[in-house]
Amino acid sequence: MQCKYHPDREAVYFCASCNTPLCSDCAEEVGPGTYACFQCAMLQTVSSVGSNIRDRKETALEKEARKRKKWGAFHYFLIVCFVLILSMWGVIIFGGKPAPEQTATMLDENKAGRVLLFLVNGSIKRFAHYEGNRYPERLADLVPRYLHVKKNQLQFLEKLRYAKDPDPAIGYRLSLAHVKKGEMNITLTAGGVKYFLGSGEGT
Numbered sequence: 001m002q003c004k005y006h007p008d009r010e011a012v013y014f015c016a017s018c019n020t021p022l023c024s025d026c027a028e029e030v031g032p033g034t035y036a037c038f039q040c041a042m043l044q045t046v047s048s049v050g051s052n053i054r055d056r057k058e059t060a061l062e063k064e065a066r067k068r069k070k071w072g073a074f075h076y077f078l079i080v081c082f083v084l085i086l087s088m089w090g091v092i093i094f095g096g097k098p099a100p101e102q103t104a105t106m107l108d109e110n111k112a113g114r115v116l117l118f119l120v121n122g123s124i125k126r127f128a129h130y131e132g133n134r135y136p137e138r139l140a141d142l143v144p145r146y147l148h149v150k151k152n153q154l155q156f157l158e159k160l161r162y163a164k165d166p167d168p169a170i171g172y173r174l175s176l177a178h179v180k181k182g183e184m185n186i187t188l189t190a191g192g193v194k195y196f197l198g199s200g201e202g203t
Contacts, residue, residue: 004037015040114176114186120160121174121188123147128171128190135164135172135190165189 003009003023011021016030017040028041036044120139123146127136136142139157143149149156161177171190179185187194 017044116156117160117174117176117186117188120147120157120162124172124174125190137164138162 001011001021003011003026004020005026006023009023009025012024013022013027013035014020015022015027015037016034017036020037022035022037026037027035028038030036030041030044120142123142124135126146127142128134130146139147139160139162140154143154159177160174162172162174164172169191173187173189175187176185185195
């Protein structure tokens with residue numbers, strides 16, 4: 001049998017795909033002991049390349065899908081929490097915290113007593129935080145940035161007794177100016193709270 005492309009030559013191989021008789025010059029070895037004509041060899045090569053590209057695309061898509069699975073709702077929750085924490089620290093470090101707007105209303109409703117005492121104590125702590133660990137010389141220094149009251153409400157502060165203390169562990173002393181005899185009074189300091197019985201006079 002003669003070669004299909006060289007009729008003057010004897011065929012020594014057959015194409016593994018189309019069974020065409022081929023001489024030694026026309027046969028392309030596509031695998032160990034496997035031969036093909038030029039066209040079938042070319043088609044096989046193109047098909048092989050296409051399969052490799054498809055396999056690579058599928059592998060890339062699988063990797064991307066795995067990455068998306070890793071970034072679930074929990075990871076986004078952590079990111080949101082991290083951003084909120086950074087924002088809070090930014091406010092603390094770079095900007096003073098204004099006094100609560102509800103302070104004036106609460107003073108109207110609680111013109112005396114422990115509620116007023118603790119409201120003012122919170123304002124003193126804010127003052128110290130944003131003023132370099134210093135304490136106000138008098139309670140009026142808290143207004144209006146750290147204690148939101150109107151001018152006609154400054155009289156409420158007279159119900160309290162306030163004094164700075166040279167001892168850093170105490171810092172200041174804040175208590176009610178007047179308590180009934182035998183009634184429990186409170187002194188608030190930077191170091192904590194102290195309780196004692198009132199004498200019925202200014203303390």
